Amino acid sequence: MSKIFATLFSVLALAFGLTCISLLTVNKSTALQSFAQLSTLPGLALSVRYFEPRNRFYADENERFFIDMRPISTMDFIYAK
Amino acid sequence: MQNKLFYNFLFLLLLKHRIKHISIFIISTLIVFILSSVVLLSNALQEEINTTLDSQADFVIQKMRAGKSVNTPLSWSDEFREIEGISQAQPRVYGQYFFKPNAEHFTIVGIDFFDEQKSKNLQKLITNLDMKKFLEKPNMLIGHGVKALLDKYYFFDYYVFKTPHQKKRKVNIYQIFPKESSLLSNDMIIMDIDLAREILGISEEQSTDIALYNPNELEAENIYVKLVLKHADIRVIQKSDIAKAYKRLFNYKGGLFLILYMIVLLTFMMILYQRYSMVQSSDKKEIGILRALGWSIKDVIILKVTESFMVAFGAFLLGFILAFFFVFVLDAPLLSNIFYGYANLPMDISLHRSIDFSLVSLLFLFYILPFMTAVLIPSWKASVIDPLEAMR
Amino acid sequence: MIFFSNSVIVFIFIEALLLLLLSIAFINVVGILKSWDFSATSTKQYLLEKRSYLVLLIIFFTLGFKIILLPYFIYMIDELNVLVPGAMCAAGVINSNIYGVYLLSLKVRILFLVGLWIILNHYDLQAKDYPFFKKKLWLFILIFFLIIAESILDIFYLINIVTDTPVSCCSAIYGVSGISNPIPFDLHVSELLGLFYLLYGLTLISALYRYALLSLFSNMAFLYSAYYSVVYFFGTYVYELPTHLCPFCMLQAEYFYSGYFIWGTLFLGTFFGISAALLQYITGKEIKKMYRYSLAFNSAFILFCSSYVLLYYIRNGVFL
Known part of the structure; x- marks a missing residue:
């Protein structure tokens, strides 16, 4: 009886192994990379309407830089006094 | 205990109780299949888009x-x-x-x-x-x-x-x-x-x-400050921001799914607990005979836990293979709309197969562990049945 | 946004499940400890023995998964570095708030106790009359309270990971600041290295001749010196960059995940060395296997680390 199960499990395990191997041995196409080099735009061509800007990956991260730091111009002003 | 005879006996038991296990097996397979499809799809898209990061402007x-x-x-x-x-x-x-x-x-x-x-x-x-x-x-x-x-x-x-x-x-x-x-x-x-x-x-x-x-990555922060200070009406976007945005996009969609899926898993655990807590009189007799034959409680527990692990693991393998086929051979019909959207031009791409260690470990931990958690107590309950009482 | 990260969700879910199981076990353990008498033949003792099977099953299961969960935690932290500005590897994420370092060290300590418990359980089950039964349950209670503390720290740590302000990256945390020497006792790198190999020799002797007390102290000192040696000397050869000082970057794919091997063998080697002494104290027996494992893992660790230096020298003809 265990033979049936053993074969069943080995078939499953084999299929699992094959999927893993096929996943690992894939050669990545360079078409996407060359296209990215050509356009240099990061936005994915996911479905976007006018209210979702195509370049929405450009978030403004300016603010985070000056959280703990005063802008230099302010400091200059104080020292000039 | 852990020898050929043990497994032979285990498989015999599985076959005998197939009616009891088959429903659990089917539900588990379905759960693994849906979970793996979403995770595989999101991971494949993420991997693919991450390869283009090097080509982006600094x-x-x-x-x-x-x-x-x-x-x-x-x-x-x-x-x-x-x-x-x-x-x-x-x-x-x-x-x-x-x-x-x-x-x-x-x-x-x-x-x-x-x-x-x-x-x-x-x-x-x-x-x-x-x-x-x-x-x-x-x-x-x-x-x-x-x-x-x-x-x-x-x-x-x-x-x-x-x-x-x-x-x-x-x-x-x-x-x-x-x-x-x-x-x-x-x-x-x-x-x-x-x-x-x-x-x-x-x-x-x-x-x-x-x-x-900017060819030197170490200078990035310095250059960033210089750029920001150049003009008042300037917005500077760094390459790392793009990487972060990609990560957030896929984390958001995959994460929302996983959070909702937790509820499914908890319900599934309840069903498992109920299912394996039902000890029929024939099961009782079986365990009683085993105990009378000299099996210790520990051995019976091992048998019961291994039995449910076999069901869980078999379902895991089958579900994962089905998901693989669904995502990479059929290109995930219907499901892909979650990630592509359908508002603008329809997208028709074939995904590149990709996988990493974290993905398999995530699937394994997120499925096998809840499964086993739910069956531990029922297995114990079944194993400690008094043999005398069971045989009566 | 950290909480949307897939691995974080899975991690929290699993931690919660394991904590639930451990709580069930804990309630049973308290009941068992209150009225356990192995020599008694009462119905109560019989029921308690039945329950002890459940307790052992749950503890064994959960603690086993705890061992898998530490590498997974480190992997998760490493993965988060994309979302934390300024962080290049897990070092930045760990140090992004005050809880991180304590959490990690607590996790390693818990793992140590878990290993101890599993070995003790093994020897307890081998003996017919469960000689260490109460001892291992007390050990479990200690582990349980530590795990509760760990879970609370987990939540505090994950909530407080900042994603909007920059954190310092590894070279800022571990680098030489110029004012003070980061290596303890104001040692120079060459002195540290001498000490490191000397202590390895000591662990070697203690393992070969099985001196319990020496094994305990030499392995502790070895662990301490090995940590600093890897960060300040061997790490630079892994990265092939003299200024790159970081215990975490080597866990990344660029360095072929070699960090998992380095820290794993170091942990296992010193764990077996220290637990050999502790188990001898608890069980009163000398366990030869432990010394052998300690010897094997410590040697694997030191060979692996040294091979990086040697290979670099062979390839380039100079040391860093």
């Missing part, structure tokens, strides 16, 4: 007015080229073009084909492209989604763009981008930079934004 400069980015003067790019550490400053021209008949948006990208690097990239992307012939007439290269849409309106060879100045501009379709690049190129039209300026209405002294390249 900094992107935009001019801001009233919270909107406006066209950047070309004089800025000369200014930024002076900053030490910046190897290249490239004004870019791109924008949305509204396709009125279908109310869809194309993305027009203007490329300077006389730039050696760009033309080299183009040659790599599209084999045997004759640059001379391409530049002779107003030509464009389009993505698959654009091609499908234009075909629908019988624009097989050309399309007539309308410029902001009410002029008409006929541009020939030269070639289509390979399908492998659809993730980026699906809604894109690439044409000569001057032509793009005319269609998008960007004057000669302006560009949409400026891409800056």
